[in-house]
Amino acid sequence: MLRRTTAVTALRRTPSGPYPWEVDTATTTTPADAVVLATPAPVTAVLAGRHDGALAALSAVRSAGVAVVTLCLARATTDLPATGTGLLVPLATPWPGPDTMVVTALSFLDRKWPHLRRDDDVLVRAHVGRSDDARWRDLDDDALVARVADEARHLLGRIGPVRAAHVARWPSALAQYEPGHASLVEAARAGASALGLALAGSAYDGVGVPATIGSGRRAAREVRERLAR
Ligand SMILES: Cc1cc2nc3c(=O)[nH]c(=O)nc-3n(C[C@H](O)[C@H](O)[C@H](O)COP(=O)(O)OP(=O)(O)OC[C@H]3O[C@@H](n4cnc5c(N)ncnc54)[C@H](O)[C@@H]3O)c2cc1C
Known part of the structure; x- marks a missing residue:
């Protein structure tokens, strides 16, 4: 199901349910085995920051x-x-x-x-x-x-x-890739991975369309490998 022009409003952990995550919009809730966050880094910080401090720190990406x-x-x-x-x-x-x-x-x-x-x-x-x-x-x-x-x-x-x-x-x-960006991203990726999330977008692997596509592929690979375990 592809929901266009629909903002995700919350990302909730549901460890006791059949799926570990639920993704909320204003009108829907979608259960998920895994979630790739391809939103801008500050939005990712808002959605996932309460689950991990390193993800919350993505709010610093200008x-x-x-x-x-x-x-x-x-x-x-x-x-x-x-x-x-x-x-x-x-x-x-x-x-x-x-x-x-x-x-x-x-x-x-x-x-x-x-x-x-x-x-x-x-x-x-x-x-x-x-x-x-x-x-x-x-x-x-x-x-x-x-x-x-x-x-x-x-x-x-x-x-x-x-x-x-x-x-x-x-x-x-x-x-903007400012001093300390690489360690910010490394910590956020580790935090995401520990939770079963993956990060994609121009804040992580380079700005520009080719780098962003590569980032999406990397996130998809991570999720696929995790689900295959
Ligand atoms: C004017 C301009 C020209 C450019 N020209 C080039 C070029 O010639 N070559 C090149 O390689 N790169 C170019 N770039 C850079 C390239 O466009 C970006 O690096 C790339 O699009 C970034 O992709 P992204 O997926 O990380 O971010 P985005 O494309 O910004 O995608 C993030 C998405 O998240 C969505 N989103 C935000 N909040 C939520 C939410 N709460 N729930 C759900 N979705 C949400 C947004 O709507 C958006 O669709 C250009 C950029 C600009 C602005």
Whole structure:
């Protein structure tokens, strides 16, 4: 049974029952032989922390928030570099506008994905936000689009009028691997394993889709081996 868009509200031990765990949502209770927690680390801490101190300590894993702003610009009046799929903007880059730039990268979408090419427009995607820069959160969508367009104009030299824009906000997106992270994860994994739980996600084996898939496979293997004993 796959329950989409449904939050788990509690993870309860039921050692005297036929299954060692029960997983609660607002409206359901599901008995389980084993549980893989693939939620963000702070959520895992809330769900499983009362069963183990090392799992509770996962609440310390911070994450960086980012936003992705996609601009649809008139092609005829937008100057992109002759080659390349985008550019990265160093931390604290000055520009003629207020304080330093909020944009961290620009991608020229149809150079990465040719099916996005349009005759009259060019799609430029801007990334904003870092672990130490959340200024984008203070800007509403219109203000963020205007700021990003101004910075893109400064970076590229000339951009056409913004014909359309889309803002996607990811408030707690990227787990931060701070000093002590490896031992935090090692202890949490040991605590989870002792309880018959497994952990998966970008907080444990590396940030990014390939590492996260690997983390999920590792958790599935752990559970399968445990259940086969
Ligand atoms: C803008 C952006 C661009 C990126 N680009 C790339 C890229 O190009 N290449 C790359 O490799 N990586 C990229 N990443 C990183 C990659 O997307 C993440 O590292 C990866 O998706 C993390 O997967 P995850 O399963 O750990 O976390 P998530 O994808 O965040 O999954 C956690 C899930 O837990 C769910 N959840 C939370 N609370 C509960 C609850 N109580 N009950 C049930 N479910 C809950 C959430 O709804 C969510 O679905 C990008 C990330 C961002 C934000």
